[in-house]
Amino acid sequence: MLINLLGNAVKFTAQGSIILRISAKEESLGALRLVAEVEDTGPGIAEDELVRLFKYFEQTASGRQSQSGTGLGLAISREYARLMGGDITVSSKVGIGSIFRLEITVREGRESELKEDGRELRVIGLQPGKDSVPRILVVDDRLESRTLLGRLLEMVGFDVRVAENGLEAVQTFEQWRPSFIWMDVHMPVMDGLEATHLIKATELGKVTTVAAITAGALGREQEEILAAGCDDFIRKPYREEEIFELMAKYLSIKYVYETEKEEEVPVAVEVGLERLDTALPVDLRKELHKLFLD
Structure with a gap:
């Protein structure tokens, strides 16, 4: 709030x-x-x-x-x-x-309810075992949202493509055949629910996971999301952990987690914007992802 x-x-x-x-x-x-x-x-x-x-x-x-x-x-x-x-x-x-x-x-709050270490281990990679790297399609009309979610997944090791509306998502699905789709609900040109309905109407779409990303998902909208064919959904704002947990549920994948707090990397003045996300300290990078994916 x-x-x-x-x-x-x-x-x-x-x-x-x-x-x-x-x-x-x-x-x-x-x-x-x-x-x-x-x-x-x-x-x-x-x-x-x-x-x-x-x-x-x-x-x-x-x-x-x-x-x-x-x-x-x-x-x-x-x-x-x-x-x-x-x-x-x-x-x-x-x-x-x-x-x-x-x-x-x-x-x-009570002191007895506090955990000694509330920090969750961060996903840093994919465990070997799959024959091929899962293909993930990220669909969102907001440039910053799809870019940051796409980069988050790429850093872990997924093969990622992005689309800025439902129509582009359907076209990319037909050409590229992703195994998992993150679908924003409210978009221009074609919204996420219509795009999901078209994708799920195909034979390949029936075995492709589509997860909706929405600021709502309360009552009636939740029913509409599931009725359109979405397999699941998450609400904005969400945490990295929610993204990875839901993908693991449907893709049967396992992750590599950080084993200890990574050493903070000082940011030099000459670091370009395109490299800033990898140069920032882990904790700060995590907070920025949360902010922009809201």
Whole structure:
């Protein structure tokens, strides 16, 4: 929820500042009221648009102008907040900026519940055993999303191709015959569900795994995803571990994991952008992947 609010602030604030305020107040024994405010100096939201802000598939004028997003993030975030006994509210003025306020009830943590080492081992390769390297098709209309997921899979050892819409995905499937497809749901030209339906209608498609990537997958949309022929799905934002676990489930593959924390590599000033993802320290690289795949 907070990642969504911060991501929107970054996306719509061209100049000025973004401020995050967090506070907690004890409500009862062991229960805290957690409050987070995200204030930006973006374009602001007109009063007549505020009523549509938290509705599914609705976007403000600035959202439509940016030509990004699906109008799902805020609606889903507010639903989660209300399930946790809280809410998300907003105040905004056009030309000045907006303040989004998240309130939820949380339980105070205990030291006994903390693990000594909560760091999960990172996948760094594929174990030998398969006759050929699995072919993976990544379909997403957002350049940064498909590029970063594609690079993540390539670094592990998969054979990867990308497509920017459903029509291109169908064409690539017919020509290249991947064994696994990561399919974004909401895309121009042809959406992911229609593309999946066409792929699954073929003999080869019936034995090809298609996993949907969506910001929703709640209730009706989950039913639509599975009805279109998708074998599974994950929700945005997701973690690297979720990607690899789901692929292992359907491809019957095993991974090579890091055995100890890799030594951090200092980044030289002359490192180019195309090599930056391999030059950054492992922990920072992991966080950047999470951010851009949201």
